Amino acid sequence: MADPSDRGGKRVSSSRAAHVQTHGERSPAIGVNYGTVVTGDNTHLVQVQAAAFPDPAQMRPAARVVGLPRPATPVFVGRQDALEQVERALAVADGVVVSQAFVGMGGVGKSELALQYAERARDRYRLVWWITAEASAQVDAGLAELARHLVPDAARAARAEEAAAWVCGWLRAHPGWLLVLDNVTRPSDVAGLLGRLEGGHVLITSRRDVRWPGRTATVRLDLLDPDASVELITAVTGRTTSADRRAALGIAEELGFLPLALDQAAAYIRQSGITPAVYLERLRRRPARYYAKAADGDKAQATIARLWDITLETLTRDAPHAVELAAVLAHYAPDDIPRTLLGGGVEEDVEAADEALGVLASHSMVDRTYRTVRMHRLTQAAVLSKLRQTDTARRTALAWLHAAMPPGDPITEVNAWPLWRSLTPHVEAVSRHYSTGRQPRRLGDVLNKTAIFLISQGEYQRAHTMLTTAVALVEAALGPDHPDVAIPLANLASTYSDLGRAAEALPLEKRVLALTEKALGPDHPTVAICLGNLADTYRTLGRSAEALPLFERALAINEAALGSDHLAVATSLGNLARAYRALGRAAEALPLEERALAVAEAALGPDHPGVAVGLNNLASTYRALGRPAEALPLFERALTINEAALGHDHPDVAIILGNLADTCRALGRAAESLDAVKRAERIASAALGMEHPTTRALQQYAAHLRTLFGAPD
Known part of the structure; x- marks a missing residue:
């Protein structure tokens, strides 16, 4: 079988103390001073046991x-x-x-x-x-x-x-x-x-x-008919005389009977205390053909642009802070803008934003709940088209995002994940509002940290897109040889590996190692992490002979700096053993795996996913030595631990199932082998995609087993 477990866990961080990732065969990666365990294929685990999903x-x-x-x-x-x-x-x-x-x-x-x-x-x-x-x-x-x-x-x-x-x-x-x-x-x-x-x-x-x-x-759904349009305007404004109804019909005709536009116009009339006739006169001073051109021919957007022009005129005079807030909101994603984001955490700014939000809501420019704000996409487009100078608003939108980002490591601080989830679409939206070459350094910091969270969630392509920009921004600000470039660069390399593109990760890993050695010296534990990253990429590319001395050097650094019982040493032991196995030296791998498992169990307890990594590694060595009966219970225990901690559909579960299938095959247990690989194939395709190397390896092995055992496709 082409072992799909030939991919390692990675340590990612926005901190200089641990700005690189550790690879190894599904082995823990320990960042300096974090006490955090990261295991398996793209799996980032903290020392908090996750509750299993119930039936x-x-x-x-x-x-x-x-x-x-x-x-x-x-x-x-x-x-x-x-x-x-x-x-x-x-x-x-x-x-x-x-x-x-x-x-x-x-x-x-x-x-x-x-x-x-x-x-x-x-x-x-x-x-x-x-x-x-x-x-x-x-x-x-x-x-x-x-x-x-x-x-x-x-x-x-x-x-x-x-x-x-x-x-x-x-x-x-x-x-x-x-x-x-x-x-x-x-x-x-x-x-x-x-x-x-x-x-x-x-x-x-x-x-x-x-x-x-x-x-x-x-x-x-088409546009409203004239009678319904008049009813909407008169009901919202409370102005129901014959003259009001005639003016309401004129407004509806000017606005093309578009419900969103009618609602915003009625809200303006109600809030401003004017009559529909006065509003109609103001509207007619703004010819529709001008706005249609400004809105690139989008009829609905052009209609809302006319309304915003009138509203802007009033708010600029009576509530300029509401105009400023509208401009900021227009740079975020339209839905689910957290109210805690507004004001950037500064008390007086939060109060001002809340007051401005009330003004915008009264004009139907936004919808709000006690938790979130929504600004319709057409309203956002109109705001941005009318406010030509939006640099200040864009900077404010970014500054508020930066201030709202949770402190600490986005991987380890699990309690902060709900906030990260709510902020991520707004980070992406703000980033799209900056043209290439004009992005500030702060945007790079925000993108890097958000990408780390996305990696922890398995959203590698979104993270990759962010990190490509983040690296370019840090390099532009500090120069290509600055040590801080290694932070987003290492994370970018991680996403290449996560996406099955190890050849593209390799030059980045080499560059990260060079930057880190220059900054910290050759014997720093963070250098050991970089060595592990680079070595594992070599191993993934089938170049285990080049990986071996790097893994050996990483182990020596960690033992000297951290002591023989440190979890980072378990990582290095597992990495080195994996390289030995790849080189056909499984007998030399065995004592390393046994020692790595003992260190992990002592540090983490018997049911931690980090222990499942050690069990999988040791079982793989037994299997390589032709001892499948000794491998089987270890794989089964690793599977039980990961299903309880990570859920039944996690990619790590697929990896162990693939190994379990191969072990059952070696023991002649055809039905169990086929069941395990079928489930592994399903999990991998759903979690990683059909083109991922792990999925392809499992598909090929499943086809091999079906042929071997004469089972139908």
Whole structure:
């Protein structure tokens, strides 16, 4: 078998004390002065035992679960027919998933229709949950947030895809639920989810009128009709005379009967205390053709731009701090902006931001709850198009993000993960607002630390994108030979390895080692970490002879600097043993593995995932020595530990299952071998992707076993 476990754990950090990563065959990596264990294929573990997910069928909430972004608007007009159509369509048996897609242009009221249904029908469902679903990663994030609501202890430290998989199992086991997937961009982003669910209802909102997966019926929303438009404006403003109604109709015609625009115009009239006729006169002074050109022909965006021009005129005079806040908010992702982010943690700025937020909410420029703020995408675009000088707002948005980032290591501080999850989309949004060559050094720091969190969650491609920028920024600010360049550079190398691109990691690992040796001297423990990283990359590339002396040097440094019973020594022992095995010297690896396991058990206890690493290593050596009967119980114990600590769908579980399958094959236990490799293949493809080297190795081995045992595909 091509062993898919030929990949190591990595230590990543934003700290100079441990700014590099340690590789080794699924072995712990110990950063200086952290006491943190990082094991396995892309797995970053802390010395906090994670609670196992319970059987989803046995987990029953004490009360109905409702997670909606805000209350539905009390003024809901012109959509009764659509709402009744949805209610009729969803009044069906709950044995299968029934989904409805609301499609239409931006600002037409798709999300509001979904919210109205969810509010009115909430008593029909045991669970109602709203997910912003612009990308597949956001779908997993929304499901993971539901897992954290249902089983907070188990889900707190789980990766998003693991928690999402558990939620899918829970939904299948508990029919009678409603999911809302808001603002879906591509049907493919939700097709997999719809295919895994049963027993509930799904509402999808999207601008795209395309073929949706499964049994999804489409409800197309057009602009409001004139009567409904007038009713919306008069109901919100409270101005209902004949003259007011005539002016309201004129406003609706000017705004193209777009619900979002009508709501914002009505809010302005109400807040400013003017009549609809006065507002209509102001609106007509701003020809639509000018705004259509400014908005690149986007009709809805051009409409909102006209409204913002009027609102800006008033707010600049009466509440300039609200204009400043709107400009900052326009640089974040539109949904779920944490209110704790606003003000940057400075008391007087927080109070000013809260006051400004009230002004913006009164003009329907934002939606707010006690926890989050939402600014519609069209409103964000209008704000940015009208405020030509946004440098100050962009700097403020970045400064607030920097101030809001949790202290400490993003890997080890598990309690800070919910905040990291909420900040990450806003880090990405702010980064997109900076053009190449104009990004500040602070952005590099924010991207590096956020990327470390993403690596801990298994989101390697997002982390890779951030770190590519972070390295460029630090190099531009400090020069390519500054020691601090090694911090994001080592993390970037980690993502190359995580993505199965070891050849691209190699030159980066060499450069990190050179920078670290120059800064700290040749005998520093951090240099040992760098040596381990570089050596493991050589080993992954099939160059174990070049890896061996580097692993030996790393072991010597750690024993001299930290003592023979330090966990870093266990790491080095496991790394060196792996190289011996790769070179056909398994007999020399055996005592190293036995010693490494003893050190790990003494330091961590018998049920820690770091011990599972040592068990897997030792079992692999027994297997290489032709002693599968002695390897089997060690693999089985390692599997039990990792399933309890990491969940049943973690990539590390797939690795051990692959090794277990090979051991069962050697013992002639065909059925167990096939079952184990089949499960390993499924876990790896879901967690790592079909093109990942680990997945491909498991697929090839599974095909080999099926041929060997004459089993069907």
